[in-house]
Amino acid sequence: MRVLAQSRELFLAGGYGRTTIAAIARAAGVSKESVYKGFGGKPGLVRAIYEQSLLGAGGSPAEERSDRAQTTVTDARELMEQFGRFAAEVSPLGAPVFLLIRDAAASGDPDMAALLRDVEDARYSRMLHNARQILARGFMRKALTEAEAADVMFACTATELYEGLVLRRGWSAEHYGNLIAKTLAANLLPHPSASGS
Template identity: 80%
Template sequence: MGPAVNGASPRSRSYDARRRQEAAEQSRKRVLAESRGLFLAKGYGRTTIAAIAHAAGVSKESVYKGFGGKPGLVRAIYEQSLLGAGGPPAEERSDRAQATVADPRELMEQFGRFVAEISPLGSPVYLLIRDAAASGDQDMAALLRDVDDERYQRMLHNARQVLGRGFLRPDLRVEEVADVMFMGTSAEFYETLVLKRGWTAERFGRLIARTLAANLLPDSGG
């Protein structure tokens, strides 16, 4: 075998590349964690890229390069929240439950557990976006429209999946099902009961499960 280019073997170059990727991923995670904490503690307007970079131990330039500025950071934090608390992404687990759970009421309970898992992560970030948009920030207003549309499209997907299995009342249209799910996953609903009234996330999730069952399942009083 001939000599390695620049004195480095292919194996060592591969190892170095992997280490750089791992370091970059760890840096990204630090930036997201620190920016989440600062945004939620200080608000969108008062949080600066300089403060985030300092807290994460990186340069301002690397934050701009990685996220494009504060709007990109907030979107990345929100999207990270939707993954759930760990393991496979929550969306993937939800799709699997919709395809495999045999009992309709158990599926509604699964939906409630997903809401209890994701809402404490995603709702505070959504409320940050909403409040910044209300203050007149046009980037946040555009992001608010995007996340609302993306969430509704996800609820339409869920509605089609569950209707397709024959679980729901036959008089329901897919848009009605999506609307009920959209309401149940709203940050405003979470804000009212958990943040203002002190409910636990688990109690909130159980309410969502009962609400979905009552409004969507046959002979459930909906």
């Protein structure tokens, strides 16, 4: 959708506070009223842009592909590699928008502070879902609880990790995804030399 594409471009270039609905409408070739009607204002636009970024770049939404992998992949380490590939695919799209939300929340904007809480709550819920799937498949190290596994996954998918390694240290998204896959495998799966650990 053109409004979302233009909104993303303008928000990321100018920041949340300085970007106006009028500028977005002008860039998208629509009326301000239609933007308000469709998204309810700037907070709704940012939420929609963030949710769009979570779809990834594949043909079907990344979450659907992840769910499919969690039920069909038969090798636990391959599943961790899949998680790493999904993170490498989605993070370049989602991280800049998350950072926009975080910075606007830090500046005192109450709508963005509420959105930041919603985004992080949704991410934790997703990680808990993933942890339960791993546990149900019998892939998880026996000493771990699903809550501990969800916390590990939550930490590994934090935008701050992508920000530090990719945006600041210059890692490629692929290298970052590989690190996530290895970290998840090392912390969630039984050690190859230990049976039933």
